[in-house]
Amino acid sequence: MSARSISLAEVKERAELLARFDQAYLVPTPIFAALTRHLTDPRRPQGPFRALTIDGRRWFRYHSVYYDTPELRCFHDHRQGRRLRFKIRERVYQDSGERQFEIKLKGGRGETVKHRRPLTGSDTPLDGPYRAFLADALRTAYGIEAPTLLAPSVTTDYQRATLVSDGERITCDARLRCDDVRARSAVRCDPGLVLVETKTTGHLTEADLFLHAHGVRPAVFTKYCGSLAALRPGLAANRWRRAAGRAFSVIAPS
Template sequence: MTAPAVAAALRPVSLEEVNALAPLTLRSCRKYVVPASLVPVLVDHLAPGFGVLGDGGRTVFRYSSTYLDTPDLLTFRQHRQGRRRRFKIRTRSYLDSGLTMLEVKLKGARGVTDKRRTVHDGRPGELTPAAARFLRDVMDGYGAELPRPLRVSAVTDYRRTTLVAFSGAERVTCDTGLVCAHAGQTAAMREDLALLEVKTRGGVTGVERLLHRHGLRPVGFSKYAAAVAVVNPGLGGNRWSRVLRRCFDRL
């Protein structure tokens, strides 16, 4: 998805408008791996009911997420096992603005994701005293202990375009150029693919019905799990093996 292709079809909206229309911090999320060539076709179908996050003419933004986990990869193992109650801890840096947020994604009842976040006061992945207090408070509210020790376990870098329905019913992110790093190794997602994530409080959305008509179905995909599993198959990422083989040439 290129910035000109999106800007030509959808009205740019500010971050404040996106958050007002569809904050969706408590949501259901479904991911789709799609041919990058299909994305402009999908975008054309979305206008005029969708806007695109824009800032100064830019509609594609650079993200970097730094994940925190225990030395024995507790978070990764919980996700691999499909635990109904699980969490991920990361800092997310918005490279074009210089802002870094500390985020916790909590998995709750019926697979709903509850994302808690705050401005981070340290370097990416650094557990400052304020960060530690925030994490303890979130985990206390979740009814779980904050795992210890936490350390940087993986980093993912990618480009993101965010689409938002003016109805507020859904938000769609499109990630390209994904590069995963874990244990000193890196793996890059194929450039001819894009990762779409549909975020909603309801059931199947209009965007998803459009994807289904193109023969596309949701996939189990986690950037963090991919970062760990794709460079270290011995850690048991079999549940994602099919989608990872499709996305990464090194498998």
């Protein structure tokens, strides 16, 4: 990816976007290459997008563990489009070893609002301080109590590159693999696709318009819900079934 570098500190300063609107796209690799060339072109009137770079690397390994109740409350709340819905995960930045406990909520305008707290040592999201953090976030945002029974549900592994402009961030995820912790099965994303997500404060971005012009429409897809739709065919998951069927064309043995 030919682009000027940007440091993690600059990303947080210019486009941390803990409250934002997201659009997801399953982008064929030739169109993805054209998109990155377009956005990082030095002649771009607003200035080229820059690529997050740490220790000379631009692609980084991510591992996430999603937590849910035994009856998959988080999944079904998203499936039913409930306003008071949330996701809970542990995110591991494998190249640095950093770990974060993250809670993703929906704001009043439908935007994603992320709350996060570092995990240290052998801490897990099921430990008391993180349970209290979750309870406080849900009580403050929604006036509801946190579920008492939580356990790992799905893990995801992928490589991510991030392009950044002022107030705008684009994440590009490749080699996505999702494992069902309970059923001990796994799916792998088609290697000819890149999951591109645009993140901004509330308008169609240049990347959105470029993808639309090249025939790529937003996908009804999230890593957690899309992977469960593929991993568990018996689930009521019609909302994600089409995109999941397209993305997860290769089944990987556990």
